[in-house]
Amino acid sequence: MLRDIVAIRGGGEIGTAIAHKLKRSGFKVFIIENDTPISIRRTVAYAQAVFHGEMTVEGIRGVNVSDAEGIITAWEKQEIPVIVDSQCDILNEIPVDVLVDAIMARKNTGTTRDMAAITIATGPGFIAGEDVDIVIETKKGHDQGRLIFDGAAEPETAIPGESEGVEMNKVANAPIEGVIHTHVHIGDMVKKGQLMAEIAGVSIHAQISGIVRGIIHDGSNVWRGLKILEIDPDVSPEQCYRLSQRSRDVAGGVLEAVLYLKQQHQLNTD
The missing domain is CATH 2.40.50.100 (RNA polymerase II/Efflux pump adaptor protein, barrel-sandwich hybrid domain)
Structure with missing residues (x-):
């Protein structure tokens, strides 16, 4: 039986950081995307595998696949599979334990608690305890990466960080x-x-x-x-090819949420 399988909706930087961390932590991970993914930080986004067939981020390769067999083959090669499947039909073929919504659309685009034993969402647009089990705070600042068990994440502005001065012009x-x-x-x-x-x-x-x-x-x-x-103005060209602190913090929150809920639900403990 397949164990510790995580499906991640969205392969932008946040979804990529989550996939990267969970794979390193021993989970079988695959990313669900649409056929025209929108990513700003494309050099650290597995979503780019949809366009180029593959994408390597910090030493871990993601590959575009077309079906469940392709997902399993990618796992055997220690790769992260990326499948185009806007309707999430693949969930009927791969028995996932965990579903993470990392689309970052600031609204729920269709994730529900009945899609997996454990459901987690990143950022605003979800109600913990209703839409999903746990929401992860994504707004930059003191609570970045915090687990929310009841309620929603803070609304995000159109820009990251502060709302005036240099930050606005970035x-x-x-x-x-x-x-x-x-x-x-x-x-x-x-x-x-x-x-x-x-x-x-x-x-x-x-x-x-x-x-x-x-x-x-x-x-x-x-x-x-x-x-x-x-x-x-404060980064080097090399840092453009590394995951940000924010994405790592959110990914850490997701890992904590998965381990906590897995223990609570006593999943795969035999």
């Missing part, structure tokens, strides 16, 4: 709906005022100088208000 949101055409790459050093991207003829320029820490996939369809890029 990110850009899409001013209009359309297809994005990017002019820089993750890891590039840019200057304030430099052209970063264009959407439907509207130009987006850097508000500060620094390293491009994240930018959405060129050619993606974006909607107004979507976070499309992030510049950070």
Whole structure:
């Protein structure tokens, strides 16, 4: 019988950090994505395997698979499988113990407690004890990574961290709906005022100088208000290829939640 199987909805940075940590901790993990995943920090997102067939993050390889057999084959190779399955039909074939919603949509896009013995969600949009068993706080700050057993995570603003000064200028949101055409790459050093991207003829320029820490996939369809890029003056190009403290904290919270609930439910203890 298969044991300690975790399905993760969403392969962005948060979902990737969760998959990475749980795999290192001995769990069989697979990621469920859609066919056009949206990721800002693409250099640390297993979702990119949907586009490129594979993605390696901090030494662990993720691979795009098409079915349950592909998932099992990837596990045998010590890889993290990524399957495109918007309806989560794969859950009818793979007997998961744990389901983690890491889509980070700020709303529940369809995760319910009956999808697995243990259900966990990251960020706002879920009620612990109703939608899922436990919610993990994702808002940057003192409670980052905290387990919430009753209630919801704090609402997040459109930008990470503080809401004014340099922090506000680190990110850009899409001013209009359309297809994005990017002019820089993750890891590039840019200057304030430099052209970063264009959407439907509207130009987006850097508000500060620094390293491009994240930018959405060129050619993606974006909607107004979507976070499309992030510049950070305090990181090195190498750090663009490593998981952030925030993602690691959230992943640690998920691991704690899984171990706690597994003990409470006495799952796989024989």
